[in-house]
Amino acid sequence: MSDSDLSEIEEETTPVGTLSGPEPTKPYEPPHVENYTPEHELYQRTVISGTKSDVFCVKFAPDGHMVAAGCGDGAIRLFHSASGRLVYQFSVGVAQFATTSLAFRSPIAGSKTRNILLSGNAEGYVQHWHVTSGKCLHTIKEEGNEIYAVEYNPEGSKFATAGKDQTVRIYDEATKTRIQELSDGYANVTSGHFNRVFSLCYHPTDPNLLISGGWDNTVQVWDLRADHSVRSIYSPHICGDSVDIDGNTVLTGSWRPDKQVQLWDLRTTELEKDVPWGNDSATGKATMVYGACFGGDQKQYIAACGSDGNQCKLFDRQSSEVVGALDLPAASYCCDFAPGGRFVAFAGNYNDIRICDVVGTRESAKQ
Template sequence: MEPVNKETTITNGSEPELYQRTTISGTKSEVFCVKFAPDGHMIATGCGDGSIRIFHSASGRLVYQFAAGDANAFATTSLAFRSPVAGSKTRNVLLSGNAEGYVQHWHVTSGKCLHTIKEEGNEIYAVQYAHDGSKFATAGKDQTIRIYDEATKTRTLELTDGFADVTSGHFNRVFSLCYHPTDPNLLISGGWDNTVQVWDLRADHSVRSIYSPHICGDSVDIDGNTVLTGSWRPENQVQLWDLRTTELERNIAWGNPSSLNGKNTMVYGCSFGGEHGKYIAACGSDGNQCKLFDRNSGEILGSLDLPSASYSCDFAPNGRFVAFAGDTNDIRVCDVVSTLEQRQ
């Protein structure tokens, strides 16, 4: 990776700077979601003009481009790469969801659309594969979580309800989905209704709820028995929760507001990264900051102050790099290791 032109970097001088390796320009539209490929060599972006653009992560070169849905005017809102350990011989499969209700499978290297599902009357805000690639989930405007079999592309389950008086299920839009990394029967979802729901696919309903997080993007993640949430609000944005008890483990203090406008950042995207999820990346709007945290200490390891909102972030599989993308039409790839070395 070549160093970024530092003139494009705006930093908060009171906090350590995130080390930018590459700024990828060329999306021609705001970026609502960004995902590294399983091997880390490509970065996929879902854009406001409906296009899906794939870039080489080291050089920033545009290598593939295709559009989802029947009309490019509907934004591509969510992406998920299928695990390379899936049973199919086809590799480089990308799942997309868009605001017209289309869920599509793409073969990245050929640009072919392999399969299309239309969820009538829905807008898709989240798609996610199970870690073994055997099934995938969708969620969005209609508050329903749908589970599909990857081999047949048939819907196997719809999740809407809670359990007795313990949980309620979702009653507003759902923006984030996350499968448990070791238990394929547990799925986590978060949305506008200030809840994170824990679904047991064997029980067909939500079995636990976390109350308080206001989820407006891909900002729910899980590592072991710890759930990470990023909330679109000016305080208590980044939080860690115990999956088993649904109790708050700790708040990760956001730190200083933006040096550009003095506002606090409201979080749209956050994720665990690195070995054993030892880092947390988060980004958002209003304050328009991107930050990297140490999960255990809560220390801010690096920060960027940007001129407009960031909607999504994702770690490379090896945890060395993290990408941020949003309203500036750029993808900023930051080097986690170099960020830490700069601080020494």
């Protein structure tokens, strides 16, 4: 089924206005740990408890009215952001391989069809979903691969995939055909990836640049005109969706007990600064980061989350101070800012999604 077949389908959801909603359920209370002083707590605006499974990826819809969860049981579940009500559910794959990555297509894309969601799973399937009709528009099978990352370019005209086989593939959105495979480096400057790739990020203003990060302790900068990596950042250990870019600054979140959150110069690949994690968690362990992203109206915040310490944190990008934190009962795998950056969602191995108030937390932290 093509996009054109759905161009006349009416929207099935009722507009829900701004993200507000009921008070959250009682927050998790961490165990007592001697000499542990919790940092300012993020205000949990909504706790969505209907995921029924681990959540490996979470994404807000472009209008912020829905939040999508890619789950360990293979399903994709979409919830009303304010009320937490389950709105849509897609069961992906007979064998129920985990849905590992999601990306909404930009509403500025050329197609008349809105509400397109791209998914990737651990069985190697990449699928296009028309959210409001529940129809799967197209399926691509990358044989022998496990998909860990999918991403649209800002115009929605292309999408990229990456995963177990170390190769980044570029597809044309209109035809769904593969137009590029990226695996090689450039001369003696870069080598490309040589292990699993977990994160992809298009440059927001340069359509020729794509960033990827993985298990091989590198972040690769790909020039799509050259068909190979042109620069590499060495050191970040990427194990989830934890690479982001704003202007000439690259954010990385590493799954390790120190130097988890770092900012890098895209042009020189030099380290701009470490963002200190701050207090250890109530578990007494450091948090090893799985998810990280920029957010806020001017991308002035950094959200990050992970395992072991099981913390989620919000940082001021300029000062590196911790604006707010959550101590959770299990690992967090992913995070995402709502459009406009007023809210941030965290999810993971505790079968719910926590939507937190960025602005309210920031203002209360100043008091």
